[in-house]
Amino acid sequence: MFGDAKESCGVIALSASHKSIQVSKYAFDGLVALQHRGQESAGIYVYNGKSIKGYKGLGLVSEAFPANTLSRLIGNVAIGHVRYSTTSKSNLENAQPYHFTSTYANFALAFNGTISNFLSLRRELEEKGHVFTSDSDTEVIARLLAANLLEVEDYMDALTLTMRQLEGAYSMVLLTDSGEIYAVRDPLGFKPLCLGTISQKEIYVVASETAAIDTLGGEFESDILPGEIVRVSEGEVTRKKAVTLERHARCMFEFVYFSRPDSVFDGIPIHMARERLGRILYRLHPADAELVVPVPDSGRSAATGYSEESGIPIAEGLMKNRYVWRTFIMPLQSYRENQVRLKFNPVKSVVDGRDIVLIDDSIVRSTTIKQIVYMLKKAGAKKVHVRISCPPIIAACYMGIDFPTRRELVAANYTVEEICRFIGADSLGYMSIDGLIEGIGLPENELCLACLNGKYPIENIDVTLLEKTLGGGRR
Ligand code: SF4
Incomplete structure (x- = not known):
């Protein structure tokens, strides 16, 4: 069941300071720039001042959004996602962004990575009454965050709590029903995630790779640091280092293969x-x-x-x-x-x-x-x-x-x-x-080399359990 859920993807988020600026076209172009990170589905969710709306489709970004779809995605804040799956099952159910709605929380989430303790987190959430509608670890993150929102004051604190519970690799962006975006990078910093601006800071952009910011005609501002949460709201940026670790584990494969050669990952031009x-x-x-x-x-x-x-x-x-x-x-x-x-x-x-x-x-x-x-x-x-x-x-x-x-x-x-x-x-x-x-x-202690030497940087990683749950013959 869970074997369909793992992925490595690309994310983008945009927040324009003026409500008149429509950002869905920027999100679309940014996803095209990140197309190499996933080609099976694409999605964009926007905030239109009142609510969150979105569209997801299968295939390349250009295929996933039929004519006129973008013009209906009206809003000055957006997040987007491109995905590839690990099995033949490429369906809309597992496409992102994931939109979570309940009486107490309403947000959309897009993430790149894999949560290695998602099974135990899922069981805990199920015991608390959460009913899952997909087999994705994205839903686990979303429900965990929603549960934490009941415990604390705001999204910054709820994300901090969530980061302390999640194990694994995750660079993610979040869009809330008050038009804030959050960008979160896991404490080991496996995946790239960076912040930029467009048109003299009229628009803030968060992207999986710097090449997407370049493509949008933007300026690179900074990397989102491992363990950091960045909030962008109406032109204001707030940063919080939620978790600090002595070592990091940037994926060596981003440098070797996955990232675009015109991207810069944590200061290293690919x-x-x-x-x-x-x-x-x-x-x-x-x-x-x-x-x-x-x-x-x-x-x-x-x-x-x-x-x-x-x-x-x-x-x-x-x-x-x-x-x-x-x-x-x-x-x-x-x-x-x-x-x-x-x-x-x-x-x-x-x-x-x-x-x-x-x-x-x-x-x-x-x-x-x-x-x-x-x-x-x-x-x-x-x-x-x-x-x-x-x-x-x-x-x-x-x-x-x-x-x-x-x-x-x-x-x-x-x-x-x-x-x-x-x-x-x-x-x-x-x-x-x-x-x-x-x-x-x-x-060496800034890199993940686990697929080369078998030394996994995540403590207590249950390889046997993951092998079983990810489907012994995944891909
Ligand atoms: S270095 Fe290898 S094991 Fe580590 S995250 Fe990258 S691909 Fe996975």
Whole structure:
């Protein structure tokens, strides 16, 4: 039942100081900028001065909102969400934002992450009489917050209480029925969340990535800090550090793959980090090749670094069809295999007769890289040396990035030599964990590396229970 509920997503929130400013179009454009974080559903909820109204639809942002939908979402405050699920079940029931209404609370919530203690929290809430209508952990957060609102004065205090009960990764935005927005980032800071302004601070914007603020023509103001709550109301910003921890656990996969290269995550420009990883990758695993070929788009920055460090020219030997969904976030294996062929095509004139070094960001199941190596060789590449800017992924993620179980993770089950043979490469070299830390440029105790070393940063995480409840074969 609960296996349908896990996700990693993108969120946006906007608050204009004047009621005449309609923000739903900004929310829409911001979600388009965050489209890479989720492509299965999208939703926008607005506050129109009296009540909260919203619309959610399946598919890409452009598909989810039919013509004229936005013009009916009138209001100067809004939150939005893009989602991908972990199973084939992409339904509106689990789409966000989640709108909670009762006699004592009325708010909409959008969140990115995974609550690792959601099962026990859900049971406690059920014992108190809460009746759940979905299997999502978003509803657990919403009902927990609603329960806490009965105990304390206001949303700031209720969110503080809620943060102390939640375990896991969550960057979330909240829209209240008095037109306030709140942005909350978990104390370990797994996911990015940042604050910006548009039109000389006429509009405040909170987004999963800085690239969304740039897209809206805005100015980056600050990151929402791990453990921080930020309230924006009628042009006023209030900040509260609700929980302070000695260590943090920024998801290394945001730096390696998930975030856009034009985003900056907690002060680290993603493109620069990936370029550094490419340089380190060359020093760890040099290759005797004539060309460096990136797997577009996420391997491009690392390939630039590899090329600069090695002196081997970089060339676009693979083209990408931009209108095909990202393979990692496609929910079904059968879809994924077809999509790789639809998505990539080698440039024969570039690779024919050449020894190439192919740079990709990560290998999860190996579906994609195996087919790409095959296609490159079919197009005439003499040798294909594969270099990966992320270390081997050997453990599941319970914090919001939906890797498969260990059974499906190729590096958890085979040696590098075996994987190399399986994908048909002439050589294979992975980034080391030390190299990854150096390339990202943050100390180890500021990062989550759990899928690389099995050390989960959340205390008391019940891996066995989570494996069972997330569905042994999730994705
Ligand atoms: S386990 Fe891996 S993918 Fe999951 S949050 Fe940690 S670093 Fe990110």
